[in-house]
Amino acid sequence: MLLITCPVTRTDELVADRRIRSIANHPTHLALRVDCPACGGVHVYRTGRRWEAARTRTAARAAAQASADAAAARAARVAVPA
Ligand SMILES: [Zn+2]
Numbered sequence: 062m063l064l065i066t067c068p069v070t071r072t073d074e075l076v077a078d079r080r081i082r083s084i085a086n087h088p089t090h091l092a093l094r095v096d097c098p099a100c101g102g103v104h105v106y107r108t109g110r111r112w113e114a115a116r117t118r119t120a121a122r123a124a125a126q127a128s129a130d131a132a133a134a135r136a137a138r139v140a141v142p143a
Pocket residue numbers: 067068069070097098099100101102104
């Protein structure tokens with residue numbers, strides 16, 4: 062059994078193993094293609110420590126960039142004479 066959250070309906074669904082369509086082994090994670098009982102679609106779920114670490118790094122980089130952009134925008138506003 063597998064507990065998934067459907068990205069369409071946002072509901073948690075308990076899914077039987079037979080609904081797993083495929084499992085792909087990647088260097089950073091496993092990707093499971095799952096038939097969703099909530100919406101009838103197929104969703105991909107990825108699991109793995111390295112995948113999570115990569116996502117965390119990407120999110121941290123995006124946050125740092127957004128912070129730098131905001132600081133640059135504030136500096137640009139200050140530089141313009143009123
Ligand atoms: Zn779904």
